[in-house]
Amino acid sequence: MKKRTAMFLALILIVSVFAGCASAPSAPAPAASTAPAAPAAPTAPGTPAGSGNIIVSLWDYSNTEYYKTMFEAFESEFPYTIEVLESPSADYIDHVLIMLAGGAAVDALFLKGVPELSTLIGLNHLLPVNDYIAASNVDQGAYSNLFDHLQRDGDVYGVPFRKDNFMLYYNKDLFDAAGVAYPTDGMNLQQFRTLAAQMTSGTGNDKVYGAHVHTWVSQLFIMPRRVGEFDPLREDIVPALTPYYETILAMQNEDESIMDFAALRAGSVHYSGVFYNQQVAMVNMGTWFTNMLVENVGTDFAWGAVSMPSATGIGNTGGVGGVTPICINRNAANPQGAWDFINYVTGQEGATILAGTGILPGFTNAAVVAEILKLPGVPADMANYLTVPIIIDTEMHPSTREVENAIGDQHLLIMTGSISIAEGLAEAQQDINRILS
Numbered sequence: 281m282k283k284r285t286a287m288f289l290a291l292i293l294i295v296s297v298f299a300g301c302a303s304a305p306s307a308p309a310p311a312a313s314t315a316p317a318a319p320a321a322p323t324a325p326g327t328p329a330g331s332g333n334i335i336v337s338l339w340d341y342s343n344t345e346y347y348k349t350m351f352e353a354f355e356s357e358f359p360y361t362i363e364v365l366e367s368p369s370a371d372y373i374d375h376v377l378i379m380l381a382g383g384a385a386v387d388a389l390f391l392k393g394v395p396e397l398s399t400l401i402g403l404n405h406l407l408p409v410n411d412y413i414a415a416s417n418v419d420q421g422a423y424s425n426l427f428d429h430l431q432r433d434g435d436v437y438g439v440p441f442r443k444d445n446f447m448l449y450y451n452k453d454l455f456d457a458a459g460v461a462y463p464t465d466g467m468n469l470q471q472f473r474t475l476a477a478q479m480t481s482g483t484g485n486d487k488v489y490g491a492h493v494h495t496w497v498s499q500l501f502i503m504p505r506r507v508g509e510f511d512p513l514r515e516d517i518v519p520a521l522t523p524y525y526e527t528i529l530a531m532q533n534e535d536e537s538i539m540d541f542a543a544l545r546a547g548s549v550h551y552s553g554v555f556y557n558q559q560v561a562m563v564n565m566g567t568w569f570t571n572m573l574v575e576n577v578g579t580d581f582a583w584g585a586v587s588m589p590s591a592t593g594i595g596n597t598g599g600v601g602g603v604t605p606i607c608i609n610r611n612a613a614n615p616q617g618a619w620d621f622i623n624y625v626t627g628q629e630g631a632t633i634l635a636g637t638g639i640l641p642g643f644t645n646a647a648v649v650a651e652i653l654k655l656p657g658v659p660a661d662m663a664n665y666l667t668v669p670i671i672i673d674t675e676m677h678p679s680t681r682e683v684e685n686a687i688g689d690q691h692l693l694i695m696t697g698s699i700s701i702a703e704g705l706a707e708a709q710q711d712i713n714r715i716l717s
Contacts, residue, residue: 334360334617337376338390339369350633354624360617373399380405386609387618390441393602394429398676400607401437407608408435412619418627423642426603429672438605439626440642442634444566445599446502446673447665448472448589449573452582454479454488454561463562465587466595469527476537479561490537492560493528494551495544495695497688498673499564500524505673506600507590512683512712513675518705521687523591525694525701532695541695552576564588566601570662571638574655584659596664600671603642640666679715686711 341347341364351362365386367375373396379386380400389406391397400406413420413436420427426440450463460478467475476490493499503524504510510520531538539549539560552569554560556576563569573583587596606626608618624630628648631641635651638658649663674680689711690704699707 332360332614332617333363334387334614334621335363335365335385336388336390336621337365337367337379337386339367339372339392341366346633346637346639350625350630353629353633354621358620358624360614360621362621376400377403380609380611383611385613387612387614388621389607389609391438391605391607393604393674394672394676395674395680397430397438397605397607398432398678398680401432401676402678405610406437407610407612407615408437409439409608409619409622410434410436412623413439416619416623418623422645424644424667425669426642429603429676430605432676438607439622440603441606441626441630442604443640443642443644443670444568444601444603445640445665445668445670446506446564446566446588446601447585447599448562448564448587449555449569449583449585450562451555451558451560452584454558454581462584463586466593467586467589468593469523469589469591471593472589473527473531473535473537476531476562477535480535480537488558489539489554489560490535490562491531492551492554492563493531493538493541494563494565495541497684497691500528500691501687502564502600502673503588503590505671506588506598507592507594508671509591512687513677513679513716517687517709517712518702521705522701525705529695529701533697567640567666570640570652570655570658574638574657578656582659583657585662585665587665596668598671599665599668600673602673603670605642682715683712686715 336351338347351364354360355362365379365384372392376389376391376396377399380403389400391400397406418439423440424443426443427436430436430438430440448463452462455462458479458481460475463472463475472491479488479490481488501510501512501521501524504520510517528538532540539554543549551563551565552572555563555573558581570585577583587594587599606622608615608622612618626641627643628645631643631645631648632651634641635648636655638652638655640652641648644667649666652658652666653660653663674684677683687708690699690708693699694701694704
């Protein structure tokens, strides 16, 4: 088995870039207009064209075992050695931008989502992979509709490594003890509120909350986004978000069936801990939570999941979440090696390893779903939510992040009662109109 070195060259590159360009602006400049030399034509599937090193950029490599398992499996089958450039998770995209602007020798790049992908495409840092996809006969249908979200002007710039679908997770044991029926697909907001109130009991440290709404602004807009009610780049957000804010604030202030938003922020309360400790009966969360439950709960208590509630009670017709793509650096020294790596870890082999940890891969078929269902505590009906079409929570657009931040600024004020729902959403809409103009 070939050895790999987890290299922390990112920090060295950052220092060298800043040392040589102290007077440069903080944002990296777009790539030069002179196009790099075209990469060699991609080879047919099963016939890797090269050997040597593949330099891969990602975050959390050191504490994520499935990366090591996957990379070792790849090295055992292909004539390459992987070198890892690991950057801190919180600052990952900043490190990537600095590395690429400085001409770093990176071949393959893991990205956290579509907004980061959009940024790198705009800066001309990524190589289109259409020809590689065609040469390798990649079955795009096995990735649901995710390739639609990774392209611009007909060029595809990444392959889905993993995806997420937000669902309503619930503690079956708490519902059984209370004698209350489990949540179901297709609940409307009033039904969700009523159920949370029924599941709320106790006081003080012994209180069990019927539901948990985390502090992210996405916890609010992810629900209407799933059913096509929320599209801030094209439609007014006020009618879309108003019923959701009205419901969540009533649950917080009147029913006291969810924890207080300000207290959650002040106490840095994590959604996982309150669910593990059975302090909340329900929580909206992405499918990465399955991996967390497998590792931290196992079979200590039974849990389930259904589609999130919506204003009009739409069932499990589709999901909403993010996609983690892997891309090729336009200036990669080994683009064929990068593609062979990407094709492996995003295909059947890599997806099987990923699913064995409870993480939902981009490539999903019956065999991959079966791997997830084997895990301790995972309910059999989870299969219903793993292959549905996914609406991306934040789509590819140059202003996506700015728009989300504009809503987030008002979200804080609305949830703490500093401003009314109507005032906050109107202010957010004005900011969105300014950003998009």
